[in-house]
Amino acid sequence: MTINLTERQQRIIEIVKDNDPITSKEIAKQLNLSRGALRSDLSVLTMANILEAKPRVGYFYSRDNSYLRDFDELYGQKIKEIKSAAVVVKEEASVYDTIVTLFLKDIGSLFIIDQQESLIGVVSRKDLLKITIGEGDIKKMPVSVIMTRMPNIITVKDEDTILEAAKLIVKYKIDSLPVVKIEEGSAESGQQLYKVIGRVTKTNIARVFVDFGLKI
Amino acid sequence: MTINLTERQQRIIEIVKDNDPITSKEIAKQLNLSRGALRSDLSVLTMANILEAKPRVGYFYSRDNSYLRDFDELYGQKIKEIKSAAVVVKEEASVYDTIVTLFLKDIGSLFIIDQQESLIGVVSRKDLLKITIGEGDIKKMPVSVIMTRMPNIITVKDEDTILEAAKLIVKYKIDSLPVVKIEEGSAESGQQLYKVIGRVTKTNIARVFVDFGLKI
CATH class of the missing domain: 3.10.580.10 (CBS-domain)
Known part of the structure; x- marks a missing residue:
């Protein structure tokens, strides 16, 4: 199942990958955006199991998860x-x-x-x-x-x-x-x-x- | 960019593909679910550009879009x-x-x-x-x-x-x-x-x- 991520979504993945755990506030800061503007991107990335959200800790990159798994397989x-x-x-x-x-x-x-x-x-x-x-x-x-x-x-x-x-x-x-x-x-x-x-x-x-x- | 869709999400795609335009109410009926229970699935499918939502019309399957495009290529x-x-x-x-x-x-x-x-x-x-x-x-x-x-x-x-x-x-x-x-x-x-x-x-x-x- 393949989706096209936007450039911003891809940037978010990179930021989380390099800095996790990281709060949405910190991600927003790195992108010069408001937290509100990020909300839908974080939501799609989390639902797609690319990112994991842990309450009061922040976002993690799902290393063992399966985005890009198929081609690697x-x-x-x-x-x-x-x-x-x-x-x-x-x-x-x-x-x-x-x-x-x-x-x-x-x-x-x-x-x-x-x-x-x-x-x-x-x-x-x-x-x-x-x-x-x-x-x-x-x-x-x-x-x-x-x-x-x-x-x-x-x-x-x-x-x-x-x-x-x-x-x-x-x-x-x-x-x-x-x-x-x-x-x-x-x-x-x-x-x-x-x-x-x-x-x-x-x-x-x-x-x-x-x-x-x-x-x- | 690959994600794992749940079985329910895949069912929703099939339903929309066969019946679009279709309202979330009708989808919910076919799945025996409440509209609320469907909301997050419809949201992820829309953000992933698999479905398109048109206000007051319903959901469409994005035929020209690129989910599964990669393997098809x-x-x-x-x-x-x-x-x-x-x-x-x-x-x-x-x-x-x-x-x-x-x-x-x-x-x-x-x-x-x-x-x-x-x-x-x-x-x-x-x-x-x-x-x-x-x-x-x-x-x-x-x-x-x-x-x-x-x-x-x-x-x-x-x-x-x-x-x-x-x-x-x-x-x-x-x-x-x-x-x-x-x-x-x-x-x-x-x-x-x-x-x-x-x-x-x-x-x-x-x-x-x-x-x-x-x-x-």
């Missing part, structure tokens, strides 16, 4: 809530075996990992289709030859929002973003490992979009 | 506003030529048309990848052999909303929906022709999602 969803399971293949896998895995799992992109199970590449249907119409023997060719490699891979983390992931997908024209968790490797190597803990695709975004659209 | 967008150009190939095209077209145009799915330029099939990267790892000669095989055929194709129209398209994409796990315009064929054939006038993909949905998310 849509765009603020965390990756960990909406991600899908990732499918990984070892770097030695052949292009052919990678394609077979892709069909078995019925997904659009696969992530390639090294011996330490750290993400080193991504391969998409498009990459695979391109190589299959070439001359090479895809049963002998390792997938690492055709994959997109780190550091050219865009990744996201569990705590990122769906809006952040969607921005990356649109901006870089990506089908599937790996969700990673960075871990410290062995002391000798001193390297960071990118553990793949999921994937986010345009399908996830479409699903979130639809689920929310049907709810409202 | 997101989900109510028409296909014609957000669609991409479609790429079509003739049914005689070989699988190989179809793949080349796919790469030249850098898209994920192609639509197949017959002599009358009516939609008869859809082919995706997935369909093409599956056939390329088989034994057939993709330079000799026509694309019509592997395409998904009418009437198994889900289509949308220019006037459908993005929410409707997204629902179909999610429900049927489709990459790309053809946007069609139905025309009457020749008098002899008596057939309807499905002219392809665009496509809607998960990319379009992701783009709408992001553009709106950055605006709010």
